[in-house]
Amino acid sequence: MKYILFYLLIFFSISVFPQCDGRYESEIFDEVNKTIVEYTDVYDWSSFDSGLDMDIYQPANDTVTSRPLLIFAHGGTYVAGNKNNPTMVRLCEAFAKRGYVTASIQYRLTSPLNLILPNAYDIFSQTVLNSVSDMKAAVRFFRKDFFENGNSYGINPNQIFVGGNSAGAVTAAHLSVIDENQVPNEFQSYFDLAGGIEGNSGNYGYSSEVSGAVLLAGAINSLDFIDADDTPIVSLHAIDDNTIFYNCENAIGNSSLPILCGAGEIHNKLDDVGIINDLYTFQSGGHSAPMSNIDDVAIPFISDFLYELICNTNTVEDISNFRVRIFPNPCKNYLFVESVRPIYEIIITDLLGNKLLDMSSIFPIDQINTSFLKNGTYFLFNKNELSSVQLFLKN
Structure with missing residues (x-):
């Protein structure tokens, strides 16, 4: 039954969200409730703090139970900071x-001394990918909760965004744009140690796909990661930032660290490939400009972008729904599947939500034997991207 309810949630959200009933544009709640949870126990925050935690913020006395989710990560050059970072608290509230x-996460850091070692490039690169692994586990935590615990936090699993400032924005940027087929050979070993494209930080079996990214002084290692299949990005960045540069330079101006390309280059590439995006450029203020202007510039700018994305377009929902094509429809004994991304697990249910097929394969699924089905109407789900739902007929 949970699959049919999830499908109906998606189906009706396309017509419901464009109105948004006054939500998401400005503050309509006076108070928020904060819950601290451990989102993974695979890695520890420190020798004195087991697991990785996050603070989850919800509007107090809210009755809506299908809400967009924003997951933020703090800055600190991957050597400092925590989930109680003032910028993260302000964004979340x-x-x-x-x-x-909203949520503010802990993620694994490294020692400041490591950034002056001869192998600083390797350590920094590995730390970035470790943080991406952790953030993906946080995304999966919420989807796992949706299906296994009855959606304790009242999220819409089809509308999850990631973001952060400085290092946290670098993490969110890489999560949102890197696909498995885009990993450069020079970084393959770092990905392998971090558990591959999905990471090794736990909550396996659920999708880590997101609907967009929010970057405050963020960057990515290579513009080649950006393609037409990526999700929307909104950024704020100062043109005189000399920590994470507006264009492409070595991180923190240190030639022993990887090159990072900031918002100036990111958004040029997003425009080139046709991805919805928006950029606010500060003419001065340096690295701290987005954070120093959090209330008067950053929050309103991000809010307007997300509101338009969620409430005035179907873009967020459409990102997933048009990735899969099935044929022939109606079908007889076989149904063929075409997808932008490989599908390894599918579920077929009837209209009452009864699961009739739960199929997994080590190879991409491109054909399904439907001979066992009675004539009728069915739903087909991509198990790892449950927003991707197809209706088909068997006759």
């Missing part, structure tokens, strides 16, 4: 008061 569910 401001957007929770607008009706979102």
